[in-house]
Amino acid sequence: MHAPPSIPSRPVYGTLTARPGRGHLMVADGEGAEALLAMVAQAEDASNLLATAQIIYMPGPNGTDLSDRLQALTPARFHRSPSFAAALPRLQKVLADAHMGLQIYAAGSEGLIGQVQQQAMFAGLPWQAVQTEHRGSTVRRVQCVHCKGITENVRTDPFVCSHCGLNLFVRDHYSRRIAAFQGVNIDAEDPGLVPPAQERFA
Secondary structure (H helix, E strand, C coil), X not given: CCCCCCCCCCCCCCCCCCCCCCEEEEEEECCHHHHHHHHHHHCCCHHHHHHCEEEEEECCCXXXXXXXXXXXXXXXXXXXXXXXXXXXXXXXXXXXXXXXXXXXXXXXXXXXXXXXXXXXXXXXXXHHHEXXXXXXXXXXXXXECCCXXXXXXXXXXXXXXXXCCCEEEEEEEEECCCCEEEEEECCCCCCCCCCCCEECCC
């Protein structure tokens, strides 16, 4: 999926390609599983790739669950989690124990991709160390710039902040440090003057 042209901070995603490495950490949600499957199918040495692969997977924001197809690849380690929050301690442990040569892949929703890059940065890696491919849902992870609360899986614009209740306009401005788009109060100057919410992200 390629987003329309936007501001420079808007993330741009690529297509996963297997790279030589001592280990392979693959994190995906929902339809992101299809990106992992395609990468493995096109890998020059898929058996060696899978013999050193750890897959962390969770259903997507729309409920898509392709864990059976990933598990059928028989990677060295496979972990299905109900959510990113539940998978976070495992991801942090893998990154903390990582050795030189670990290849990292993230595929699926933008929220998932951004948080994997965020955790890689927290572990001392550059965000560019994570290969990314967007698949499936376009819902957004949005931070309210006023209360700093984060709302997951935002579908409409504007929307109501789940923390402070302000009506927020969803900007394309993205923060890798926070792994979220920015939401700004849309009726600050004219309280109550809020355009009808439209579903922009599905």
